[in-house]
Amino acid sequence: MNRNKIKHSAGARSAPAILALPLFFTFLVALGGVKICNAQSIPLYKNPNQPAALRIEDLLQRMTPEEKFWQLFMIHDEIKSGEEEKYKSGIFGLQFREDLGNREATQQMMAHDTLGSPLAYARKCNAIQRYLIERSRLGIPAIFFEEALHGLLQYNATVFPQSIAIASTFDTTVARQVFDAISTETKVYGIRQVLSPVINLASDVRWGRVEETYGEDPFLSAVMGNAFIQAFETKNIITTPKHFVANVGEGGRDSYPIHFSELYLMQTDFVPFQSAFEKAKARSVMTSYNSLDGAPCTANNWLLNKKLKGDWNFTGFVISDAGATGGANVLHYTARDYSDATAKAITNGLDVILQTHFDHYKLFSPPFLDGSIKQDIIDNAVRRVLRAKFELGLFEQPYIDTSEVIKYYHNARHIAAAKAAALKSMVLLKNENKALPLRKNLGTIAVIGSDAAELRMGGYSAVSMHGVSALDGISNKVGANTKIMYSKGVNRIYETYTVIDTKYFSGLTAEGKANGLRGMYFANPDLAGKPAFERMDGQINFHWTLYPPDPILPLDFYSVRWTGNLKVPVSAKLKIGLEGNDGFKLYINKKLVIDKWLKQSYSVVLEDYEFIKDKIYEIKIEFKETVGNAHIKLIWNYGVAENEDEKINAAIQAAMQADAVIVVAGIEEGEFRDRALLSLPGNQEEMIIKLAANGKPIVVVLSGGSAITMSSWIDKVDAVVMNWYNGEQTGNALADVLFGDYNPAGRLPITFPQHEGQLPLSYFHKPTGRGDDYYNLSGLPLFPFGFGLSYTSFEYSDLNFSKNETTTVDTTQVFFTVKNTGTKDGEEVVQLYIRDMLSSISQPVIALKGFMRVPLKAGESKKLSFNITPEMLSMIDDKIQRVIEPGEFRIMIGASSRDLKLKGNLMVR
8 A cells, every 4th residue: 555755844944154154254344344353442252242153253263273172172170270371272161070079078078168169169160261261362261061960960969860760750840840950050050061961762771871861762852851951051051962872782781883774763862862953952962982883973974964964954063972082093993093083073073072181182182283174174163162152151251150159059949849850750660459658657667778878869960968868768757656677788789809909919119119019011912022011010900991001012912910929917718819801810829729811701710718817928910911901800808708698687687576678779880880680789689588588568669770670579579669869859759659648650761671681672662573572581571661550540531532534734632531540649640652553664563752740639530632743643764754654543542651541543644
């Protein structure tokens, strides 16, 4: 059956005037319409009454090659006293932080300055800006930039729930409140660009950075990402959605190479980015570390020049991720050296290089000065940056009003927004026999788990002096007659060994001083001939990933022999050994103890050895690397062996005395911390199983930012709550949910698999050629996308359309009724899914196109509706055009992607 395609277009956009300005500017000058400057007048670029486009061209023609380079170089650093002269040519911008250390250090600082560090930060920003404006030749102000993923990454800023938690609210109102609060705090600090949000899709939950995303769905990610961006851009703060593009690859590994077709990208990973630029008007974007079809995303002409700046008409500026520009030659092997990598990146669409230190400029500036990069390419990049600085008003108002900073310290409205978001994000995954909510007048409650007291808040999180842990929240919630018994239980990470510390070694340097182990480094893998160099290493704990141990060695072809003495402080049988990617040997007193010389895999090898206190043992380690990406550690179990059984028994003793047990368990994840296994780490699962065997009601609260497998214990517990990383108000919000003061209604923005072998697993997939299942496991998830329970129940009915037939240009409505059929007030997250029943290009079996969070009192009914717009019915065809193909569409409404309550068909003519 052939169906005519009707192109769906939002209309053409004209090219930005700024990019065509040089000819126009020359024309005006020739007519005498613009007076550049003379000795008696200020330069045109400093005149606020002139159009920004003309000011940009005037400033650009005055700049030296060095000054142009510095406007394209941003760093994690600050101008320190005595080093001001280094910045005489200006700089794009700076990032620095005040006292983001531990709580103890922060508390000490607050004792001396009740305003805390925000005021100090603002004053330092002003001092730096004053230097650049008054003492650099052209007086170009800097952009102070920072991370703001779920709160500004500065001391005393409010810490909100992590991004994945915000997505699980399925509530754009509460999301906007959070983003408005973050952007307000950002603005008063004087920060004018944030390196946020992360709008990558969580396509594989093994990825360590799932927590930073808004989940697996393109539509949900776009909606939440746009809400973030608009909150900042309307306050004239530049947002930088990242990472462009698709920086999770095979195996759920960060920054792995991607080989996705343009069609697939347009259907998935491009969706939130294109929306961010065209709808939310983000003015910057950060590239990802990975390659796309063999070209690093930081130097990918198709991605940056053709797609982003061409097809999408993006007029902002493109920045690299930190260190990614040089990564082309180090990681991707697509450039000879740093100069070549820089020239390729800028030529292929990058505008600004982000590095971690000032001195790195020496690696990246040469191609800007020696003609390796065409001048018009450099000028266009500088125009984009200058345009942003003029739009920010930095030439007219460069300084921070320091009186504003203190107004938002521990701001009550922002704290309330943090708690509201935490409440709405929590997902009730299981609740058998109405185990929840708990009664506040229980005699004794056992709270178990290090996460109960720790208050972990996720990646890119500031230090909060006002955070409330789960344990504190529960303790504050219950009545005076309820006893709380806390047991830490087992650790998330059960360490059975550790790297041997320097203090246990002795060896001789060339000067005769004892200083660790002597390393002899060879430029071959056979320990042959004369060493290329020798040095003393304090301990053996090396990860040579981007570089060899020394530039004198090849990156992927060397060996090392370490020798020295080990003095043990106890008489005991200890386990000692090596951890690394094979090709290693360990000798003790000239006896070969470990031999893994064959390069095969990564291994941890420990052997028992009887040590005598204070006796000196001769140590020799041999290691070779023939591939690159080397890892080697000398380890033992001295001082780390803990009795996990004792910890579990202590938890059981607390539980046996309690009327209810709350176990708070968590996972380990984060940037460059991808997970091969999704189960709870350490011995937490064993502890839960043993606690459940005692017959007491068990509630498990999960702390984390991604999916967790639960097959070994979920059937043994009564209730499970996904708490995510819920910010500084975690404890207060969690207590409200556990004790029934708030009825949970959060929904999963990612799919929870039953087993890692199912991955990648997403609801948003296309039809298979045959089936979904394995012969030894279902293909279905443990918990589907959009899933979440409530303390009440809901009923859906009465689906009908405003018209059963529509056109490709008209909007229609679908109506339905939702009733709270339970005894408690609650909220239902109603989800709209659509499927094209027949299409020229295979489409997802089901796709989220709308959602609403609906409050309903017990027994209350509401008649609701969704608008079904042409955009919802559109698709990308084989010509990479967005079209609507007339035909039948399945309209589905329900409580999750698998719990579809109502269905009807809509005909599009």
